[in-house]
Amino acid sequence: MNAISRKDFLKAGAALPLALQSLDLRAAAKPKPASPPKRIIFICSCLGFYEPYFFPKKRGDLKTSGYLRDMKTLDKMTVFNNLYHPGMDTSNHDSEKSFLTGSPSPESPTFVNGMSLDQVLAREMGKDTRFPFLNFSIYDRGWGISWNDQGSSIPPMHDESKIFEKLFEKEDLQAKKRQLKNDQNILDCLQRDMVQLRKKGSQPGKLDSYKAAIRELETQLTHEKFWLNTEKPKVENSLSEDPEFAFSTKISNLFELAKLAFRTDSTRVITLSMDWIDGAITVPGTTGGWHTLSHHGGKAEKIESLSKIEIDTLKHFNRFLFEMDQIKEGEGTLLDHTTVVMGSNFGNASNHTCNNLPVIVAGGGYRHQAHTVLEKPTPLCNLYLELLHKHNLDAGGFGSSVADMGLLKG
Amino acid sequence: MTVVFLYFPMSKACSTLSLLALITSVVFHAAAEKLNSSKRDQAILHFEKYCFDCHDEDVQKGNVNMAKWFDAGSFDGTLMFENLITAKMPPENKKQPNAEEKRAMLDWLAKRQAEHKPAPYRRISRHEFVHSLNDLLGIKLDLTGEIPDDRGTFDFDSDRRIKLTKEMLGSYFKVADRMLEFALPSEGFAPERIWVTNKIKDSHKTYNIYTRPYKEGILFSWTRANNGNSYSFFYDNFDPPVPGWYELTFDAMKMGSFPEDVSMEIFAGKYYYADDRPQAQRLLDVISLGNREMKSQKVTVFLRPGENVSVHCYSKHNFRQRNGKQGAYIKQLKARGPILEQWPPASYAKVFGNLPIKAPFREAREASPLQTNLQAIGAKVTVSSFQKGMEKEKMLDGSNRTFWHTRFKPTLAKPPHYVIIENPQAKEIEGLNYATWSGGNGNGQVEAYAIHFSDNGKDWGKPILTGPLEIRLANEQLILFPEKTTKRFIKLLITDAHTLDGRSLASIGKLDVITTLSMDDAIAKVTVSSRSTDDTKQVIKRFAERAFSSSLGIEELAPFYQASLDALEEGEDFVEAAKIGLKAVLCSHRFLMAPGEHENQSYARAASLARTFWLSVPDQESLKISSSDELTIKDIPAQVDRMIKEPRSKRMIHSFCNQWLDLRSFDKIAPSLKLYPLYNDLLNHFLPLETEAYLDYLIRENLPVGRLIDSDFSFLNQRLAQHYGIPGIYGQNMRKVSFKPDVPRGGLLTMGSVLKVTADGFDTSPILRGAWISKNIAGNTLSPPPEEVEVIEPEHGKDAATLREQIEEHKKSQACYACHKSIDPYGFALESFDATGQWREQYRVKKLHRATFVYRPKGYFDLVGKVDPSGEITKEKFSDVFGLKKILLSDHKKIAYNFVKKFFDYANGYKPNLKERLDLFTMIPEEPEQCRMKDLITKTLVYSMESQSE
Secondary structure, X not given: OOHHHHHHHHHOOOOOOHHHHHXXXXXXXXXXXXXXXXXXXXXXXXXXXXXXXXXXXXXXXHHHOOOOOOOOOHHHEEEEEEEEOOOOXXXXXXXXXXXXXXXXXXXXXXXXXXXXXXXXXXXXXXXXXXXXXXXXXXXXXXXXXXXXXXXXXXXXXXXXXXXXXXXXXXXXXXXXXXXXXXXXXXXXXXXXXXXXHHHHOOOXXXXXXXXHHHHHHHHHHXXXXXXXXXXXXXXXXXOOOOHHHHHHHHHHHHHHXXXXXXXXXXXXXXXXXXXXXXXXXXXXXXXXXXXXXXXXXXXXXXXXXXXXXHHXXXXXXXXXXXXXXXXXXXXXXXXXXXXXXXXXXXXXXXXXXXXXXXXXXXXXXOEOOEEEEEEEEEEHHHHHHHHHHHOOOOOOOOOOOOOOOOOOXX | OOOOOOOOHHHOOOOHHHHOOOOOOOOOOHXXXXXXXXXXXXXXXXXXXXXXXXXXOOOOHHHOOHHHHHHHOOOOOHHXXXXXXXXXXXOOOOOOOOHHHHHHHHHHHHHHOOOOOOOOOEEOOHHHXXXXXXXXXXXXXXXXXXXOOOOOOOOOOOOOOOOOOHHHHHHHHHHHHHHHHHHOOOOOEOOEEEEEEOOEOOOOHHHHHHEEEEXXXXXXXXXXXOOOOOOOEEEOOOOOOOOEEEEEEEEEEEEOOOOOOEEEEEEEEOOOOOOOOOOOEEEEEEEEEOOOOOEEEEEEXXXXXXXXXXXXXXXXXXXXXXXXXXXEEEEEEEEEEOOOOOOOOHHHHHHHOOOOEEOOOOOEEEOOOOOOHHHHOOOEEEEOOOEOOEOOHXXXXXXXXXXXXXXXXOOOOOOOEEEEEXXXXXXXXXXXXXXXXXXXXXXXXXXXXXXXXXXXXXXOOOOOEEEEOOOOOOOEEEEEEEEEEOOOEEEEEEEEEOOOOOOOXXXXXXXXXXXXOOOOOOOEOOEEOOOOHHHHHHHHHHHHHHHHXXXXXXXXXXXXHHHHHHHHXXXXXXXXXXXXXXXXXXOOHHHHEEOOOOOOHHHHHHHHHHHHHHOOOOOHHHHHHHHOOOOXXXXXXXXXXXXXXXXXXXXXXXXXXXXXXXXXXXHHOOOOOOOOOOOOHHHHHHHHHHHHHHHHHHHHOOOEHHXXXXXXXXEEOHHHHHHHOOOOOOOOOOEEEEOOOXXXXXXXXXXXXXXXXXXXXXXEOHHHHHHHHHHHHHOOOOOOOOOOOOOOOOOOOOOXXXXXXXXXXXXXXXXXXXXXXXXXXXXXXXXHEOOOOOEOOEEEEXXXXXXXXXXXXOOOEEEEEEOOOOEEEXXXXXXXXXXXXXXXXXXXXXXXXHHHHHHHHHHHOOOOOHHHHHHHHHOOOOOHHHOEHHHHHHHHHHHHHHHHHO
């Protein structure tokens, strides 16, 4: 690495590359932690869940929820009533952007998103794994629910076979080494170029945003270089292919990949965005436009169809939780060491309203409360702040949070 | 700030809420009110005089209380401004400000409002990145799909609110590598090869009915108007060995005496067997067969390894007859490639200029006639027994239409049944590729096998592998050995086979070995005979000056020089070393952020023009003028002329149509086969091309802006003309077609592309279409929607009238009607067109069908309810779409104003502020016939560049 650029790079106050930090930790010969690592996954179903079927009819009794009563891990789940994101009053589908950031008014022309919760967590929790985080979505529109520290979308991965390849398939290490060296040469060159441009008096703001991207890319390269010496875990490809229910298969596979990634400790932070698609989808029992159906306008027939889609989604969610709970790890199960947050940016998608968001927290080893009904509308960010604290991040606030309310016990 | 991102592409069937998600909070800097107070007072007096009758404290019509806003001092004046400038307010029946007064009011509104300032730069889009690299390197390689779409929910790719992220930069690194490798491959160029084939792969036994062997080739004699499952027919014996351009020549002719051409669609996709799944394929091109004699039809297409070429044929006829005589007779396909336009490839001269380039002879040769790996490795095959006419050769010919069968006549062969493969050259064999034969009743199909190896063909030992095989499908099944083997003898022992009559039989449709054949291809490596550092510097300098659109000094070039020179010093090959510097240039700040840093204003203008019209970097001519700083504001019109004439300007047309008219969402929805059985992928292919050809023509020919709304022509071909009911158009080449006065087409609104993209494939919604016109054509500025309103979804139930009645509900509520009166009526006029853009008098309602859906050309629907396309907008009544067009045309300035705002946004990456809007509006000619498309574009660009120079 070029001496000037390196110095310049450090002077600029860059965070140490993740892998270097891990190296330092390792060098200190820290004993392997006795307890398994904590993981977390956020899932956003961007068209909500039909509220009367989702929320328990009887307070505190998940058996009275049409959708949830048959879930196998009910004792490891809490359903929340009355969580919301403030500042979403006239919002539409753009509310998706704020699901994990809590930034208000996403439809405003001057809206700049915040950093999403998973990214804040990944800064700490992502240091010791091959992938600091993973973000998935169901198609290629380029954004999901993960947003970087500048509020820009982190394009999610959506192609299951490519994700599997990235996680588990053997690479040509020699070629990869050459590639990393080449990329490093380019980065060094670009660093020199920026020093030169700054001297020349280039617009400072313009340089800054570019510089941030360069710095992060450099961090990533260092991280990748570190992991070159460790073989990827070997995993049997358990993805399914069912062309009849392509949408359903996609969701099922993404859950499967999340499970595999956690099980092999390839990452500890995952987001999964179930963003809606145009046109009709087919799930067992119905064919229809997911979005069109979500605007059911209270019509029984549409709600019936819509619920088939939502039941299908939750079926995969149920299986994900169950299988995570079958994998023994330490004193408990993989699910006990993984906080699972499932929710939506819409309370009522038919009316595009964002109050009383459906939110489930599962796993994570908490003493689950089955059903927590908050008396007043409460910022979802309060729960997010609490999750930061639960994962040892000392944050004073997150998004619109007011306080850590201690909603998760134990 | 007008219409904020109406996230239209994603909100297709979406609510009025999202369509109307309009002006919300704008950050105001109250300090901006340092204005000449007398001007302010005067303007307010005008407002009081002309507006307060309805919008003061007492009346507050439409919830607008201007008196209160003026008192408060800080308010968003955008809506007021837009209504005033487009003469929506004051309403026609009220007293009107004179020109001077109006100007004073607008001036004040524009000046008082300190808008959120756009960032002074933007990242270039992925489209711009890929086009630029292609032009810089002299190649054609579309890798846009490898780069994530970072547009998010913004209208235009150029939006300055989009920031460059690590992920984008990372993918630019990767794509730059791949494009440099394509242009200047370190491994050299594969030889050009030629494949000739007249065979179609059998992909489903039921597909045989669509084709039959005919003379020397194949006759496509049974097709149907719509193929929901792309029943395509894959050519055998041609697999593109490397990604590249291939020339496909079909010797083909039309059969039959009908006047229409037969269309051959050429696809690329992965072939697989026995599957009704829609096969994911890319449409490469369409060949129009009007010739009744055999003729060579050429298309040049990009193919990747793993893709096969397939064809599908159409005419307006359904050739539903066995052994039909009509259709397309394709004698053969000749594929040639990868082709390079010149040798050595143009990329070397582009990058290395006059440096001596060494290119060995690149050979062209016929592809090996060997069809199977068994033949290629010189294998010998023996079988336990065979039935006469079903010899082992029938299993080894690479086709599963013919098969090997154990002997059953005159005597029944006793088990064991087996196949032994001798591998005389001890090649590495990974396994076997097995397929059942594609006909028959299943008798004899293998259900279980065991694999044995032997060195001498006698001692076989224990099985290496055993397993079951599928008998249901005639697809290829792989039998993979635990590890590669070089053993001389391999035995496939059939341990169980399907039997219907209890006899012991076995049959196999196709058997081959899986092995990697070493390519003895002579790779032609192109080199540059130099190791001089000066030459390296010269190469980097030339390239960087083109990429950055600037002359560059030594200091600016030093970082890039160093990157290449370091590599050269480390012993890298000259070309490889240069590539490092080039990649750095392509990933640099100066290249990725626009505007870049330019030595003078001419360079900056050249770069901006090239980005706008070509989505690329300037050409040599622009750079030459710029080097002496001679591209002045005055020269821009001539440059615009020149650049529009270049074929590359089609990129702008394509990109602008995608973004402005939402055509990028065009493919997201497939119309219902039940309601619109005649809609097909051919039509889907041509519809957007009509729009692009039309807009291109309006701009090139500098026609009046009113042609956006109406004209007596469009660009059609046979398929589009069929769709629109225009007789007498044959052949699929697009051409200008004139319409009689009673044809509702002409203009954007009545194009199938627009009508489809504004519907959800089933129903049409006047609200969605109305909102589309309101936003994209009329440019209405709407207030935000009231909160929590019930959403009306289109539903032409048994009583189709309900939808209109429901929509008419808007009139009852002031809150709804304030906006919907500027939306719904447009949509009503377009009710005469169905979700695919065809004319209709009645609505179609889906009918149930029995059991599984079976395609039929007349579809499954009932006709109900008569379409009522009448309506009223701004107090003017119209009875149908003709009337609507007249109303829209009556205010050409409004159409032009909207158009320049959109073009400004497209070119600059932000919406013009009120001051800029006022200036843009002032440029619009009063005379409709003088208000011309290219002039408007030119003026907008000149205006933008003038203000940037300031």
